[in-house]
Amino acid sequence: MPYSRELTKIVRAGSCIGCGACVALVKSGNASMTDTPRGPVPSLNGSITFHLNPVEFCPGKGIHYPDLYSKVFSGYPDNWLTGHIDTVHIGYAKDDKIRNNAASGGIISSTLIYLLQTAKIDAAIVVKQGLPVPEKARVILAHTAEEIMASSQSVYIPVSTLDILPKLEKGKRYAITCLPEQSAVLRKMKLAGYEPARQVKYILGPYTGTALYPNAIDHFLRTNRIKRTDQISSLKWRAGEWPGHLEIITDSGKVITSKKVYYNFLIPFFITRASLQNMDFCNEFADLSVGDAWSPDYEKQGKGFSVVVSRNPEMTGILAEMRKKGLIVLEENDAGAASEMHGHMIDFKKRGSYIRNRMRRIAGRKSPDFGYAPQNLHFSRILVELVIDFIFLLSGNRVSRFIMTLFPEKFLGPIFNGLRLKWKNISKPAKRKGLREYRVKISEPWQ
Ligand SMILES: Cc1cc2nc3c(=O)[nH]c(=O)nc-3n(C[C@H](O)[C@H](O)[C@H](O)COP(=O)(O)OP(=O)(O)OC[C@H]3O[C@@H](n4cnc5c(N)ncnc54)[C@H](O)[C@@H]3O)c2cc1C
Ligand code: SF4
Numbered sequence: 388m389p390y391s392r393e394l395t396k397i398v399r400a401g402s403c404i405g406c407g408a409c410v411a412l413v414k415s416g417n418a419s420m421t422d423t424p425r426g427p428v429p430s431l432n433g434s435i436t437f438h439l440n441p442v443e444f445c446p447g448k449g450i451h452y453p454d455l456y457s458k459v460f461s462g463y464p465d466n467w468l469t470g471h472i473d474t475v476h477i478g479y480a481k482d483d484k485i486r487n488n489a490a491s492g493g494i495i496s497s498t499l500i501y502l503l504q505t506a507k508i509d510a511a512i513v514v515k516q517g518l519p520v521p522e523k524a525r526v527i528l529a530h531t532a533e534e535i536m537a538s539s540q541s542v543y544i545p546v547s548t549l550d551i552l553p554k555l556e557k558g559k560r561y562a563i564t565c566l567p568e569q570s571a572v573l574r575k576m577k578l579a580g581y582e583p584a585r586q587v588k589y590i591l592g593p594y595t596g597t598a599l600y601p602n603a604i605d606h607f608l609r610t611n612r613i614k615r616t617d618q619i620s621s622l623k624w625r626a627g628e629w630p631g632h633l634e635i636i637t638d639s640g641k642v643i644t645s646k647k648v649y650y651n652f653l654i655p656f657f658i659t660r661a662s663l664q665n666m667d668f669c670n671e672f673a674d675l676s677v678g679d680a681w682s683p684d685y686e687k688q689g690k691g692f693s694v695v696v697s698r699n700p701e702m703t704g705i706l707a708e709m710r711k712k713g714l715i716v717l718e719e720n721d722a723g724a725a726s727e728m729h730g731h732m733i734d735f736k737k738r739g740s741y742i743r744n745r746m747r748r749i750a751g752r753k754s755p756d757f758g759y760a761p762q763n764l765h766f767s768r769i770l771v772e773l774v775i776d777f778i779f780l781l782s783g784n785r786v787s788r789f790i791m792t793l794f795p796e797k798f799l800g801p802i803f804n805g806l807r808l809k810w811k812n813i814s815k816p817a818k819r820k821g822l823r824e825y826r827v828k829i830s831e832p833w834q
Pocket of ligand 1: 491494496514515540542543546548565594596597598693
C-alpha cells in the first residue's frame with residue numbers, strides 16, 4: 388500500500404498526533420500540515436515520494452519504546468515510569484524575568500538561552516502561542532534570547548513541530564522543544580541518518596499530561612458569555628504567578644482569567660486523543676525533561692519550581708555549568724520523590740493509556756502500540772479506567788459540549804475542581820496500587 392494511503396488511514400482512525408514527521412520526510416510532492424478542529428493533520432496530495440518510510444516513524448501507529456531504548460541508551464531504563472535518568476533536581480531560573488514569564492521554573496527557556504549564548508546552537512526550535520492568530524500556535528525558529536522568552540510558557544493545544552525540519556539551514560545546529568512522542572520520533576529519525584534531524588543537537592521536552600482540542604477555547608469563551616463577534620486579541624495559558632492562569636483578552640478589552648485548576652474543567656470535554664493514547668509522560672527521549680514541581684511546599688511559595696531531569700552526562704554537564712555561573716538554582720532530589728509528585732498522571736499514561744489502546748483494538752479500532760505492556764494489571768485499576776473512559780465518552784460529543792456552555796465558567800471551574808479532587812481521592816488506592824513496582828512485558832520489535 389502506498390505510504391500516504393497508510394498514513395491517511397491513521398489520520399482517519401483518529402490516531403494521528405499531528406507531529407509533522409511524515410511531512411518532514413517528504414522528498415517530492417505536495418504535503419503540509421493543515422489545521423483541523425482536532426489539531427494539525429498531514430495533507431498528502433497526489434503522488435508523493437519520501438526520504439524514508441514515514442509509517443515506520445509515525446507515533447500514531449506506535450513506536451517500539453524498548454527497541455528505541457536499547458538503541459539510544461544501550462539498554463532498558465531502571466525505572467519504566469520515568470525513563471532513563473542521569474540526574475534529577477528541583478530547580479528554577481535565577482533571572483526573575485525568565486522565571487516569572489515561564490510555565491513553571493523557566494528551566495527550558497534559560498537552558499535554550501544558555502545554549503544559544505554559548506554558541507552550542509545557532510537557533511532554537513520552539514512553539515509560540517499567537518501565530519498566525521492569537522488562539523493558534525506554531526513552531527518557529529528563535530535566533531535571540533528575546534525570541535526564546537517570547538515563546539515561554541506551555542501551549543496546551545496540539546502543535547506540529549517536526550514539519551519544520553526540512554527548513555533547517557545546512558551546517559547549522561539546533562535545539563528543539565517537543566512533546567514526548569515527538570522526541571521519540573526525532574530520535575528514530577536521527578538513528579536512521581535523516582540529516583535535518585541530526586542537526587538537532589538537543590531535545591528539551593516538557594512532561595506532558597493532557598492537551599486540549601483547539602475549539603476548547605471557543606467553548607471557554609461561551610461559558611464566559613463573550614460574544615462570537617468579540618475576537619481574541621491575546622491568549623496566555625499560564626499567565627501570572629505559578630501555577631498561573633489562563634488569560635484571554637478580547638478586542639473589546641475584556642480580560643477573562645481562570646485559575647489553572649479551574650479551566651481544567653475543559654479536559655473531559657476536549658482532551659485530545661494523543662493525550663489518551665500516549666504512554667510517555669516524562670518525555671523519556673528528551674535530553675532534558677521538565678515538569679511542574681507539584682508539592683504543597685513549593686505551591687505555597689508561588690514563583691515557579693520545576694522538576695528537572697537530565698537524561699545523559701552531556702546535559703548534566705550543561706546544567707552544572709549553568710548552575711556554577713549562577714543562571715539556575717538546582718536542589719538535589721531523588722527520582723522516587725520526583726515521580727511521587729506526578730503519580731496520578733504517570734499512572735494515567737503508563738497503565739491508563741495501555742488499557743485505553745488495548746480496549747480500542749479489542750473494539751476493532753486502530754490505536755498505537757508502544758512495544759510493552761504493564762505486568763500485573765489488577766482488576767480495580769481496569770475498573771477505574773472504565774469509569775474515566777465513560778466520563779470522556781459522555782463529555783466529548785457536541786451535545787455535551789453545548790450543554791456545558793449553558794453554565795457559567797465561574798460555576799463550572801470550582802465544581803469540576805471539587806469533583807476532580809474527590810475522584811482523585813477515591814481512585815487513589817487503585818491508581819497507586821502496584822505503581823512503584825511497575826514492571827513491563829516487552830513485545831518483539833516490529834521495525
Ligand atoms: C501540552 C502540555 C501538557 C503538560 N502537562 C503537564 C503535566 O501534566 N504535569 C507537569 O508537571 N507538567 C506538564 N507540562 C509541562 C509544564 O507545563 C512546563 O512546560 C514545564 O514544567 C516546563 O516549564 P519551564 O518553566 O521550564 O518552561 P518554559 O521556560 O516556560 O519553556 C517552555 C518551552 O516549551 C515550549 N513549548 C510549550 N508548549 C509546547 C508544545 N505544545 N510543544 C512543543 N513545545 C512547547 C515553549 O516553546 C517553550 O520554549 C505540560 C506541558 C505541555 C506543553
Ligand atoms: S502522527 Fe505524525 S507521522 Fe503519523 S500521520 Fe500524524 S503527523 Fe504524520
